[in-house]
Amino acid sequence: MTERHEMPPRGKAALLAARLAEEVPELTTDRLTLRAPRVADFELYARIVLEQDGHRLFGLADRAEAWHDFTNYAAGWLLHGHGIWTVTPRSGGAALGFVLIGLEPGDREPELGYLFSPDHREMGHGHEAATEARRFALDTLRLPSLVSYIGADNAASLVLAERLGAHRDHEAEALLGEAGIQVWRHAGPEGGA
Template identity: 45%
Template sequence: MTPPTLHTQRLTLRAPVMADFPAYAAFWASERAVHMGGPKDVAGAWFWFCHEVAQWPLLGHGSLMVDHTAGGQTVGLVGLNGGPKFPEVELGWLVYEGHAGQGYATEAAGALRDWAFDNLGVESLVSYTDADNTASIRVAQRLGAVLDASAVRSDPQDLVWRHARRMQ
């Protein structure tokens, strides 16, 4: 599947390109990645960058870069993750240094969640969060997700937030 381009009030969500890798690698090298198994070196960042891109042709979903439409600056990434590491399709997000606290993760993740429900035929999505990642927990809650203590998870320490399809 070709990645879609999605638009929100402030953001453009688009397919990753090679020019996105340096900022992505800088995120993984920083303390901002601590709740996601980081920091990671360039090889570790490359592994995850390839994962973000490869899911589109393999699984029909994947990750999108999040650009601030007016300024054109990339502020982070939002993704639908699958494959052996993820027991269910996961809605995930990350925000680059200097862009946290502005609602970008909530806005972008909400747009991708709605796209997934409209295009993938899934009834729910999950978000796996580290129990200490209060910022991501707040995003999940703002998106209307509820804690699902019985959900399967790869990391037994993760909290699992369930996003249910809303009735139309």
């Protein structure tokens, strides 16, 4: 049985939620749409972060922790002006994964993050969505810096960070002080951090 907090809002609350979602910038690429998250998207988010690899990479123990993580990123739009997008095919259809500009407790600077369902990995979706989210963060929001915090054992994300042109920042890793976490810095609009 679906818990109440995982059900979409109804009535006037649904109308308000829809109006707020309209304020989240919708981004498009050749193949993808990055749109505001919806309650219904949580099912995919939970599956990704709680799968065997996801559990190891994200460290979330159960659906309740996954819900808190998902809603933290969604709330980022209200609190920081950036947050999580749900990634869908541009032609419509089911969600493929998520890309985000996040700021969690312990983060020293905004993070570009990406997570996709196993069925949609290694298809270029992560690169395409992350490239557009990075463009928005650096060119539109003009964030002074953007990094990706990546577990040293997350080979796929490390490869993607390199494909995105990010470089490893050992100084930022030392300041972060989290064993096993690498910091990958994304170049700003003029090529700087």
